[in-house]
Amino acid sequence: MKVIANDWINHLSPYEAGKPISELAREFGLQEENIIKLASNENPLGFSELAKQAISSELAEIARYPDGAAFALKQALVEHLSAHQINASQITLGNGSNDILDLIARIFLRPGTNAIFSAHAFIVYKLATITAGAEAREVAAQNYAHDLTAIIKTIDINTKVIFLANPNNPTGTCFTQRELQSFLAQIPAHILVVLDEAYFEYADPKLATNGMQLVHQYPNLVVVRTFSKAYGLAGLRVGYAVAHPEITNLLNKARQPFNVNSLAQIAAVYALKDQDFIKNGITLNHKGMQQIIAGIAKLDLDYLPSQGNFLAIKFAQDTSQINLELLRRGVIVRPIAGYQMPEFLRVSIGTEAENQQFLQTLTAIL
Numbered sequence: 001m002k003v004i005a006n007d008w009i010n011h012l013s014p015y016e017a018g019k020p021i022s023e024l025a026r027e028f029g030l031q032e033e034n035i036i037k038l039a040s041n042e043n044p045l046g047f048s049e050l051a052k053q054a055i056s057s058e059l060a061e062i063a064r065y066p067d068g069a070a071f072a073l074k075q076a077l078v079e080h081l082s083a084h085q086i087n088a089s090q091i092t093l094g095n096g097s098n099d100i101l102d103l104i105a106r107i108f109l110r111p112g113t114n115a116i117f118s119a120h121a122f123i124v125y126k127l128a129t130i131t132a133g134a135e136a137r138e139v140a141a142q143n144y145a146h147d148l149t150a151i152i153k154t155i156d157i158n159t160k161v162i163f164l165a166n167p168n169n170p171t172g173t174c175f176t177q178r179e180l181q182s183f184l185a186q187i188p189a190h191i192l193v194v195l196d197e198a199y200f201e202y203a204d205p206k207l208a209t210n211g212m213q214l215v216h217q218y219p220n221l222v223v224v225r226t227f228s229k230a231y232g233l234a235g236l237r238v239g240y241a242v243a244h245p246e247i248t249n250l251l252n253k254a255r256q257p258f259n260v261n262s263l264a265q266i267a268a269v270y271a272l273k274d275q276d277f278i279k280n281g282i283t284l285n286h287k288g289m290q291q292i293i294a295g296i297a298k299l300d301l302d303y304l305p306s307q308g309n310f311l312a313i314k315f316a317q318d319t320s321q322i323n324l325e326l327l328r329r330g331v332i333v334r335p336i337a338g339y340q341m342p343e344f345l346r347v348s349i350g351t352e353a354e355n356q357q358f359l360q361t362l363t364a365i366l
C-alpha cells in the first residue's frame with residue numbers, strides 16, 4: 001500500500017500532540033489527579049459556564065445532523081466582529097482552525113506549486129502543504145521571529161500560499177499591524193496570505209495584528225481564528241476563517257458538509273456571549289506569564305518574550321532528558337525539537353498552582 005500511496009505522504013512525520021494526562025498516568029503509573037498538563041496551550045480556566053449550559057440543552061438534538069451552514073454561529077460572529085463590518089458571506093467555519101488550514105492547502109496547492117512559511121512556525125502549515133503534494137518553503141527566521149522581508153524574497157512563479165502565524169506558536173513572537181500592512185502591500189494579488197491569529201485574544205494589540213481590519217482592503221487575505229485557546233473549546237473543535245466572499249465560496253465548496261458538530265456550534269455561540277470569561281482568562285495569563293518568567297529567572301534560564309499563553313524556555317542543552325524527568329514527576333510540557341528548537345521546552349501558562357508546581361519540579365530537577 002505504501003507503493004500506491006502518494007509518494008509525498010510516505011515522507012511525512014505525523015503531528016506530535018501534547019501527551020494526554022491519561023496516557024502519562026498509564027505509562028508511569030501515576031495518579032491522574034497528581035498530573036499537570038501545560039503542553040497544548042489549553043485554557044486553565046476550562047470554558048464558559050454559559051457554553052456548558054447551552055451544550056447540555058443541545059444534547060437532546062444529537063440524533064439530528066448539525067446545521068451545515070451554521071447560521072446561528074455565523075450570526076454570532078458577525079455581531080462579535082461588528083467593528084469590522086464582516087458579513088456572513090465572508091465566514092467559513094472549520095472543525096478546529098486546522099481544518100481550515102488543510103482546506104486551504106487542498107484548494108490552492110498541488111504538485112508543482114509551493115507554499116511559504118517561517119522556520120519555527122506552527123507545524124500544521126508544513127503538514128498541510130506536503131499532504132497536498134506541494135513544496136514547503138521554510139524561510140529562515142530572525143531571532144526565532146518571522147522574517148517578512150525574507151519571506152517576500154522567497155516568492156516565485158509557483159508560489160500560491162503564504163502562511164503567517166501571529167503570534168506564532170511555539171515561539172510566541174509577533175509582528176505589528178504596520179509590518180503586516182507593509183508586507184501585504186508587497187504581495188502579488190494572486191498569492192493567498194493566510195494570517196493565523198490563534199492567540200489573538202492574548203496578544204497586546206500594540207505589538208500584534210488584527211487581520212479583520214484588512215480583509216476588505218486585501219481580497220487575497222484569509223484571517224484564521226479559533227475557539228480552542230482563549231475560549232477553551234479545544235475538545236469540541238471549532239475555528240473560523242474570515243476572507244473575501246470569493247475565497248469563502250471556494251472554502252465552502254471543498255469543506256465537508258457537516259464539518260462543525262452541533263455541540264461545537266452552540267457552545268461557540270454562547271462562548272462568544274461570555275466576554276467576562278475571556279477577560280478573566282487574559283488577566284490570569286498575564287499574571288501566570290510573570291510568575292513563570294520570575295521563576296525561571298531564578299534558575300538563570302532564558303526565554304523568548306511571548307504574546308501567547310505559553311512560553312518557550314531555553315536551556316543550555318538538548319531538553320529530552322529534562323522533559324523525561326518532568327514527565328516522571330507528573331508534569332507534561334512540550335519539547336519542540338520538531339521545530340528545530342531542541343534546547344527549548346514550551347510551557348503553557350496554567351493556573352497559579354500549576355505554574356508553581358511546574359517551577360518547583362523544574363527547580364528540583366535542575
Ligand SMILES: *Cc1c(COP(=O)(O)O)cnc(C)c1O
Pocket residue numbers: 041095096097098099122165168169196198225226227228229234237238239
Ligand atoms: C493551537 C493553534 C491553532 C488552533 O488549532 P485548532 O485546530 O483550532 O484547535 C491554530 N494555529 C496555531 C498557530 C495554534 O497554535
